[in-house]
Amino acid sequence: MELVLPRPDGACEPLALEPGETRACEWQLQPEPASEAPDSNRELLSAVVTAAYANLCASGYDLLEPAARRGGQAALAIAAETQALLRSQGLESELVGGLLLLDRPQPHAWLLLAGGGVLDPWLYLALRRHPDFLLMLDLAPEPEVYLGGHEGRRVRWPECPGESLTPPASYPDDSLLASFTYPQHPLLYPAHLLPALRALAFTLLLLAAAGLPVPGSAAVVSYLAYLTFLLGEQRRGFIRLWSWRSPWGRRFALEAVLLHTAALSFLFGAGTVLPQTAYILLWIFNRIELALSFPCKRARR
Template identity: 40%
Template sequence: MDLALRFLPHAPGEYLLPLPQSLPGQEVAGVFLSQKPLEAYEARGTLWARFALREGEALELRFRLKSYPVRETPPWRRALLQEPPEAWPGILAHRGHKVERALGFLLSGRPHTWFLVDGAPLDPLLHQTLRENPAHLLPLGVVPDPGVYLGGHEGKRLLLLKAPWPGEESLLWQELRALRPDPLPPLRALAFASLGLSALGLPTGPWPYLPYLALLAFRQGPALKDLLRRSPRHALESLLFHAFALSVSLNPRPELGLGYLALFFWNRLRPSSATPPKSPEEA
């Protein structure tokens, strides 16, 4: 996967930025910088480079990333399940473990922060989010079990900076994007434009919607099968939406739309628990 990081300074000066490197869960190659750094060095497990930038002069770093899931079973994971997720880093630090903040991006381009405990990933935020909404990472094509985040992660992220915990250090990189154009957004725009025309009485048929649906099925199909097993009502919400969308372009079925809306609100008013009772995690 070819990616680019971008930083745009708001004032002239020297800026110290972390560089991507190969670590557990990610292999980085083919790094190219739009500007030569003043210096580069390694400190606290992070690669750093210093740049002299003018105001408004964008710095871009291009690289090739191969990411993969991390699966570890540290001895502390079972003890944490009885505690609130927001307290996990403090509990582990109190017990003598080395806790660091990990700053980077999810491959959707959204900045994300998690923790490293003796080097093993710990992500309380996504653990809790996926317990409430197992479909949260479906756009990335994964539906991981929440327990993965106690010692691992889903393999759809980039770690850039290891920082002390507690601490206030932030990530200066402002954007992570794919270098190759993604066909999904224009196909989505075409699909929803056709739905709008059909709703206005100008039927377009299903053909403008089908390429978008086919690409979505290719990217999310295996994950949707996992979601159907883990939380059928969240999977059904997605299926009902597309069924209703197709019906709009052919023969509108209001009951499909009402079913989708009912599930949409039900899934948000009644959060799921992705770990069933008496599972090995809670035993």
């Protein structure tokens, strides 16, 4: 068997493999959003996805239920319902399953449109409901991209998903998943340090706010270290969020700025509560507007 691998200078170099021989390859993904649908199609697709979401809500569907989201079941349910509504309007599509390559690979489902393009109902709805997902995950610039395109970070399984999103029998074993994680120095990669730094920074911040003794300038140093890694991980997401055509994006980007401004203002003893007050008011306003925009409530059992 012979593989052709690109070199850093752009040339290709053949690599011969003997039977039973294995080689490890490392590469960096540089995702770019796939082509988008025309504006006329977007309006139709948006209406269909919204109707599918309303139908599922009547039976207790939860878009962001943690267990269903990790297993891809929430994405599978909304994709299947959207496909049924599209078919009722004479529009054909194919339901596919695969992996969404975010901070770690996770099962996901989306639709391939007959006329070309991709429709991802779950991510379209999730980003509209929680624009701050852009700060945590390397996604498309705005929700409308998923009405005909995607973020360029997914691997499709060769077989259609059934009632659950599990890799088909013909799919390689879990060793393939490791090739999509960060192979070089994983403990030093910002995405792995962020949870620990976030926990430390906010723990010391809360201790200081409660008037409990915090050694030296540990709270300030830990929060600045957290912000340093946060900027490295979420810089592009923040720029994309601020660049949204909808005012939602800028308000959520401003919310993140006010949060850290309020924390640093307290830690440095600025003697004003203006940043904290502005953050709380904007947080309340954003959540009320999102609640009014997504009136779907989980059905009572």
